[in-house]
Amino acid sequence: xxxxxxxxxxxxxxxxxxxxxxxxxxxxxxxxxxxxxxxxxxxxxxxxxxxxxxxxxxxxxxxxxxxxxxxxxxxxxxxxxxxxxxxxxxxxxxxxxxxxxxxxxxxxxxxxxxxxxxxxxxxxxxxxxxxxxxxxxxxxxxxxxxxxxxxxxxxxxxxxxxxxxxxxxxxx
Numbered sequence: 001x002x003x004x005x006x007x008x009x010x011x012x013x014x015x016x017x018x019x020x021x022x023x024x025x026x027x028x029x030x031x032x033x034x035x036x037x038x039x040x041x042x043x044x045x046x047x048x049x050x051x052x053x054x055x056x057x058x059x060x061x062x063x064x065x066x067x068x069x070x071x072x073x074x075x076x077x078x079x080x081x082x083x084x085x086x087x088x089x090x091x092x093x094x095x096x097x098x099x100x101x102x103x104x105x106x107x108x109x110x111x112x113x114x115x116x117x118x119x120x121x122x123x124x125x126x127x128x129x130x131x132x133x134x135x136x137x138x139x140x141x142x143x144x145x146x147x148x149x150x151x152x153x154x155x156x157x158x159x160x161x162x163x164x165x166x167x168x169x170x171x172x
Contacts, residue, residue, distance in 0.1 A: 032067020035059070035160035042072055051080065053087040059162045060098060099131045104143045105168065143169065 001007075009025065011017065039055075039062040046053050061079075065072035075096060079087050082095055093100055103126050110119035126136045147169045149157050155166045 033065075033069050034067075035062045038062035038065055038067075038069055038072045041069060042076060045073075045076070049085070051085045051087065053079075053092075054089045056162065056164070057087065057089045057092050059165070060093070061096075063160055064096070064098060094129070097130060097135075099126060099136060099139050100129075101139075101143070101165070103136075104139055107140060108143065108147075 009017065009021075014022070014027075039058050042058045042061060043055075045051075046058070061072055061075050064075060079092050079095065083091060090100070092098075103122050107119045107122045110116070110122060123133065123136055127133060146158055146161060146165075150166060150170050155163075155170065158166060161169070
């Protein structure tokens with residue numbers, strides 16, 4: 001190609017790019033945006049646009065975005081398109097297919113009390129709400145990981161949870 005031509009490759013799967021291409025490139029790895037930063041941005045936007053939404057909902061949207069502000073904004077757009085300027089927390093979770101954390105906490109309580117039937121009943125409740133068992137298991141593992149980190153390293157070791165969630169996981 002002529003010297004003025006510039007190719008920009010953007011991928012999340014660098015391992016699929018041939019070594020012959022990578023050797024001729026300048027590489028820039030981007031980091032995920034912190035949950036707190038995404039939440040702040042969403043709060044700023046919803047405040048300016050006069051959208052009523054709970055802080056807890058913003059935190060969950062920020063976590064679901066997995067470090068991508070664009071994905072967080074897409075989730076917020078879905079909620080605005082559905083509910084307008086008054087977004088209810090439970091309705092938001094249902095529309096986006098996000099698991100209510102109370103079900104996860106109930107499952108953990110059942111495990112700690114050695115009551116597998118109770119835990120299975122909670123899983124069945126989640127499935128009835130349209131949550132896949134795989135998603136339920138992933139959220140359960142993530143919650144257990146947070147609880148372990150908080151127990152061993154303290155609340156400050158986790159940046160992608162609200163203070164309310166950190167306190168709740170500390171008790172587990």
